[in-house]
Amino acid sequence: MDLENQRRIKEFAEQYGSEDFILVLGGGEAEASGLAAETVSVGDPTFAGPLAGVSLGLKAYHIFELKDEIDPAVYEEQISMMEMVLDVDAIMQEVATYRG
Amino acid sequence: MNFPVIKGASYGLIQACDMVRYQGTTQTSEMRLNPASEYLAQMPGHLRAFADAVAYPPNQVYIGNLRPRALRDIPSPWYNNPIPNASAQGTYGAILPQEDFLGLMKAVDKFDLVLLEESFQNAAAERLAANAAVSGWKALAALQKGQAEAAQIEALVQEHKAEPLYNGGKLVGCVKKAHDFDAALSEHVMFENLVAKASAAFALALLLQKTGLAAEEVDYIIECSEEACGDMNQRGGGNFAKSIGEICECLNATGSDMRSFCAGPAHAMVTASALVQAGIYKNVVVLAGGASAKLGMNGKDHVKKGLPILEDMLGAFAVHIGENDGVSPIIRTDAVGRHRIGSGASPQAVMQAIVAEPLNRVQLRISDVDCFSAEMQNPEITEPAGAGDVPLANYKMIAALGVMCKDFEKSELAAVVDRIGMPGFAPTQGHIPSGVPFLGHCRDMILEGALNRVMIIGKGSLFLGRLTNLFDGVSFVVERNPGKADEPAQEATSNEAVRSAMAEAFSSLAASLRAQ
Amino acid sequence: MGILQGKKVAILGDRDGIPGMAIEECVRTAGADVVFSTTECFV
Numbered sequence: 147m148d149l150e151n152q153r154r155i156k157e158f159a160e161q162y163g164s165e166d167f168i169l170v171l172g173g174g175e176a177e178a179s180g181l182a183a184e185t186v187s188v189g190d191p192t193f194a195g196p197l198a199g200v201s202l203g204l205k206a207y208h209i210f211e212l213k214d215e216i217d218p219a220v221y222e223e224q225i226s227m228m229e230m231v232l233d234v235d236a237i238m239q240e241v242a243t244y245r246g
Numbered sequence: 247m248n249f250p251v252i253k254g255a256s257y258g259l260i261q262a263c264d265m266v267r268y269q270g271t272t273q274t275s276e277m278r279l280n281p282a283s284e285y286l287a288q289m290p291g292h293l294r295a296f297a298d299a300v301a302y303p304p305n306q307v308y309i310g311n312l313r314p315r316a317l318r319d320i321p322s323p324w325y326n327n328p329i330p331n332a333s334a335q336g337t338y339g340a341i342l343p344q345e346d347f348l349g350l351m352k353a354v355d356k357f358d359l360v361l362l363e364e365s366f367q368n369a370a371a372e373r374l375a376a377n378a379a380v381s382g383w384k385a386l387a388a389l390q391k392g393q394a395e396a397a398q399i400e401a402l403v404q405e406h407k408a409e410p411l412y413n414g415g416k417l418v419g420c421v422k423k424a425h426d427f428d429a430a431l432s433e434h435v436m437f438e439n440l441v442a443k444a445s446a447a448f449a450l451a452l453l454l455q456k457t458g459l460a461a462e463e464v465d466y467i468i469e470c471s472e473e474a475c476g477d478m479n480q481r482g483g484g485n486f487a488k489s490i491g492e493i494c495e496c497l498n499a500t501g502s503d504m505r506s507f508c509a510g511p512a513h514a515m516v517t518a519s520a521l522v523q524a525g526i527y528k529n530v531v532v533l534a535g536g537a538s539a540k541l542g543m544n545g546k547d548h549v550k551k552g553l554p555i556l557e558d559m560l561g562a563f564a565v566h567i568g569e570n571d572g573v574s575p576i577i578r579t580d581a582v583g584r585h586r587i588g589s590g591a592s593p594q595a596v597m598q599a600i601v602a603e604p605l606n607r608v609q610l611r612i613s614d615v616d617c618f619s620a621e622m623q624n625p626e627i628t629e630p631a632g633a634g635d636v637p638l639a640n641y642k643m644i645a646a647l648g649v650m651c652k653d654f655e656k657s658e659l660a661a662v663v664d665r666i667g668m669p670g671f672a673p674t675q676g677h678i679p680s681g682v683p684f685l686g687h688c689r690d691m692i693l694e695g696a697l698n699r700v701m702i703i704g705k706g707s708l709f710l711g712r713l714t715n716l717f718d719g720v721s722f723v724v725e726r727n728p729g730k731a732d733e734p735a736q737e738a739t740s741n742e743a744v745r746s747a748m749a750e751a752f753s754s755l756a757a758s759l760r761a762q
Numbered sequence: 763m764g765i766l767q768g769k770k771v772a773i774l775g776d777r778d779g780i781p782g783m784a785i786e787e788c789v790r791t792a793g794a795d796v797v798f799s800t801t802e803c804f805v
Contacts, residue, residue, distance in 0.1 A: 147774070147802070148800075148802055149275075151774060151800055151802070154772070154798055154800075155772055155798070158770070158772055158797055158798060162770045162797075166768075166769060166770055167769065167770045167771075167772070167797075168765070168766075168769050168770075168771055168772075169771070169772050169773075169774060170766075170771055170772070170773050170774070170785055170789055170794075171773075171774050171775075171776075172773070172774065172775035172776045172779045172780030172781060172782065172784070172785050172801075173632075173774075173776045173779045173780075174633070174634050174639065174776045174778040174779025174780075175632050175633065175634040175778075175779070177632045178631075178632030178633065178776070178804070179776075179779075181632065182774055192546065193280075194276075194279065194280070194546075207765060209780050209785050209788060209789075212765060212766060212788070212789070212792065214764075215764040215765060215766050215767075215792040216788045216789070216791050216792055217788075217791035217792075220787055220788055220791050221788055223590075223592060223594070223595075223787075224592040224594075224780075224784040224785075224787050224788050225592065225780060225784065225788065226594070227592075227593055227594035227597070227643065227646045227647065227650065228593050228594075228643075228779065228780055230642065230645075230646040230649065230656075230659065231593075231639055231642040231643050231646055232639075232779060508805070544804070590783075590784075591781050591782075591783030591784050591787075592780075592781070592783075592784040592787075593780070593781070593784070621805070623805050628804065628805060631804055632804065633778060633804030633805055634778055634779075636778055636805060639778055674805050676805070679805070707777050707801070707803040709782075709800070709801050709803075710803055715782065715783050715799070715801070717777075717781060717783075
C-alpha cells in the first residue's frame with residue numbers, strides 16, 4: 147500500500163478508533179486487496195511504510211462484499227460492470243481472511 | 247470529410263539497468279527509507295543482460311519484429327522463452343544499450359551539464375557514429391570534446407552537485423545541477439529531463455530513418471511525456487518538443503508539450519489530427535521519450551517472486567500524422583471519445599464515454615471494431631505486482647459494455663475478449679503503453695487487409711497530481727483508407743458550391759432584416 | 763444494522779479495479795461518513 151496512504155489511515159485510526167472506523171477497498175485483484183486489508187489490520191507485511199509493525203486492528207471490506215447495503219440503482223451504475231470483469235469470489239474470499 | 251492519416255510510427259527501447267538501481271523511484275525511496283534492505287542487496291542479481299532484453303518477446307513486439315498476437319503462441323513466462331537470434335534492430339525501431347544512450351544524453355545536452363569519463367565518452371562516440379539512426383546528428387560533435395576525468399566526476403557526485411551516471415556498476419559520468427538552489431533545475435530533474443529528451447530524439451531519428459519523412463518536412467511536434475521542464479518561475483514552462491526537433495534538425499517545425507498522465511499521447515494524437523485536417527500543418531509528429539523514475543517500479547515484487555527485473559527498459563515512440571494520401575489508414579476525427587468532467591468516475595461511465603459514445607455518434611457498434619488497443623502494459627510485469635493484466639481487464643470492460651449495450655450476449659464475453667484483444671507488450675512507462683504502441687502494427691495490418699477498424703484508447707490517473715480526483719480517457723478510431731482523398735478539382739467544385747450556398751443564405755438573411 | 767451505517771470510512775480505490783469516487787457514491791447511500799478517499803495506481 148502507498149506509504150502516504152498508510153500514514154493518513156494511521157492518523158484516522160488514532161482519531162476515530164478501530165470500532166467506528168473501517169476501510170473500504172476497490173482493489174482489482176485478490177492478492178493486492180488482501181495486502182491492503184492485512185496492512186490495516188496487523189501491519190505492513192512489506193515493512194516499507196508507517197504501518198510496518200503497527201497493528202491497527204482495522205476491519206477492511208471490499209466494496210463487492212457490501213453490495214447488500216448499497217442502494218441497488220447506485221451499485222448498478224457504479225460497480226455492476228466490474229462484476230463481469232474482476233474475479234469477485236476470489237477478491238471477497240481473500241479480503242475476508244484478514245478480518246479474523 | 248478529408249481525414250488525416252497515419253503515415254508512419256517508430257519505437258525505441260533503451261535498456262538502462264544502472265538507472266533502475268540509481269534513479270528508479272522504488273529503489274531511491276528504499277535507499278532513503280531502508281538503506282540496508284534485503285531488496286537493495288538482492289536486486290542487482292535480478293538484472294538481465296542486454297541480449298536477454300533484446301530476445302525478450304514483448305520487446306521484439308514493441309520494435310515491430312513480431313505481431314502482438316504472436317505472444318499468444320509463446321509459452322509463459324516469456325522471459326524464459328527468448329526469441330532465437332533476436333535482433334536489436336526492428337521493423338519500426340531499435341533497442342539501444344545503456345552505454346550508447348549515455349552518449350546520446352551527452353549529445354543532446356546544450357548546457358554542458360553531462361560529463362562522461364574520457365575513455366567511456368570516446369567509445370560511445372565511436373559506436374554512435376556507426377549507428378545509422380543517429381550518425382547524421384550534428385549534435386554528436388559534443389562527444390568530441392569536454393571529456394572528463396574520473397576524479398572530477400566523483401567529486402561532483404560526492405558534493406551533491408551532480409546526479410551519478412553508472413554503467414555496469416561503475417561511475418562513468420554525471421549530470422550537473424543547472425542552478426545552485428533552483429529545485430526545478432536540480433541535478434535530478436535535469437537528469438530526468440535529459441533522459442526524456444534523448445530518448446524522444448532517438449525515436450524521432452528512427453521515424454525519419456524508417457519512414458523516409460524528411461526532417462525539414464515536419465511542421466509541428468507535440469511532445470507528450472510525463473516530465474516537466476522549466477525553472478523555479480515556471481516549473482513546467484516547456485518546451486521539450488522544440489528541443490527534440492532541434493536535435494533532429496527539423497528546422498521548419500515548431501511544437502509544444504501536451505500533458506495528461508498516461509492519456510497524454512491520445513490527446514496529442516487527436517490534436518495532431520485536428521491540426522492536419524484543418525490544414526494548419528501538413529506534417530505533425532507526436533512523440534515522447536522514457537521515464538527513468540518508473541524503472542524498476544514493481545521491482546520488489548519481481549525480486550520476491552524470483553523474476554528478473556523486467557522494468558529495465560526506457561520506452562520511446564514517434565508517430566507521423568499527415569494529410570490524406572488515399573492509402574494510409576485514416577484517423578476518424580468524427581469519432582473521438584472523451585471522458586468529460588461530468589462523465590463520472592465509475593469504470594462503466596468511463597468506458598461509456600470513451601468507447602460507446604464516439605462509436606454511437608458515427609452509427610457504429612462495438613462489434614464493428616476489429617481490435618482495441620487500450621493500455622498495452624505487459625502483464626508479465628503487472629501481474630506479479632498485484633495490478634492484474636491491464637489490457638485484459640480493458641478488453642473485459644469493453645466486452646461487458648457491449649453486453650450492456652446489447653451488442654453481445656453475456657455468454658459471448660470470453661470469445662469477444664479473444665477477438666478484440668491482444669496481449670500487452672509495452673514496458674510500464676506510464677504514457678508509453680497507452681494505446682500508441684499498436685499504431686505501427688495497426689498501420690501495417692490495415693494496409694495488409696488483416697484489420698479494418700481499430701480503436702486506440704488512452705487513460706490517465708489525474709488524481710496522482712493531487713489537484714483533482716478525476717480520471718481521464720481519450721480515444722480515436724483508425725480505419726482503412728477508402729481511397730477517396732479529395733482531388734483538387736472536386737475540392738474546387740465543392741468550395742464553389744459552399745460559396746454559392748453561403749451567398750444565398752446571406753442574401754436571404756439580408757432580405758429578412760430589410761423586411762423587419 | 764449494517765456494516766456501513768454511521769461509520770467513518772476511508773476508501774482505497776484502485777485505478778484498475780473500482781476507483782475511489784465510485785465507492786464514495788455507493789457507501790454514502792448506506793449511511794457511511796467518508797473521511798478519506800483515494801485511488802491507487804500500479805502502472
